[in-house]
Amino acid sequence: MCDRMYQSDFELGYVALNVRNLDLQSQYYQQVFGLSVIHQGESMIDLGVGKTVLVRLIKTEETLEVAGSYGLYHLAILLPSREALAQIFKHFVDHSVSLIGESDHNYSEAIYLEDTEGNGIEIYRDRPVSEWDIREDGRIIGTTEGMDAEGLYRLATPLEGPYKMPEGSRMGHVHLSVRKSDISSGFYQNVLKVQDKFSVHSASWLASGNYHHHLAVNEWGGQLAARTEGMRGLAYYTVIFEDEQLYQDTIERAKKFAKNVEVAEQEASFTDLDGIKTRLVLNR
Secondary structure, eight states, X not given: OOOGGGTOSOEEEEEEEEESOHHHXXXXXXXXXXXXXXXXXXXXXXXXXXXXXXXXXXXXXXOSOGGGBSEEEEEEEEOSOHHHHHXXXXXXXXXXXXXXXXXXXXXXXXXXXXXXXXXXXXXXXXXXXXXXXXXXXXXXXXXXXXXXXXXXXXXXXXXXXXOOOOTTOEEEEEEEEOSOHHHHHHHHHHHHXXXXXXXXXXXXXXXXXXXXXXXXXXXXXXXXXXXXTTOSEEEEEEEEESOHHHHHHHHHHHHXXXXXXXXXXXXXXXXXXXXXEEEEEEOO
């Protein structure tokens, strides 16, 4: 499961969201992103590709708007190729799906949306590492420029039947909204042993190994409410380890730096200073 290509200690798993309207949100993720229902209960639905869960929706009665608290800025699903990005982009355009924008980040091309309750979503593809702007000190420089939308659309082939997200799609990174980006950056570097790959005064992009980022933190939302259990938006995101020693070492660092550390068999969790929960999973 680990990002061996990038010599990473872990890989990201599914992102869990607390939602008010479980059925509407489930339909959105199926129809807009082509995800399939993998498991469904009375108050929880897992959606993904094949057997891989990408998004877990959990029913909540909380009413505070997603944008009113720290938590998820966006989850980011990585597609396996530019052709795959072209297909979903054609699907978006042909079905008049509302988009927030599209960007070329130098190391990736990305499309941005929000679900029906305001959770941010990025769909992207990575460029080959040979095209990344990697500096001698290991920093990976990102840009925000206009994506070649016309060229991407022309690359797509006609869709036959309902759009389905392709096999090989996975959670590429998670971008968090926090109170102070420098403090949160230091926290995640301490606990998850990620490195700062790129920073500005109000945001940082962090990665394990040689990836451009597995996590990002920003303080662009201003003064918001700290997260509490059941609050709409991000319930937690998952970090998956294959190496038991790396997993156990992370738990020990969490006990030193994090809050609300809970340990069970092959799973653990902790919260940061803003109440954002990370769930650790050992995949033997």
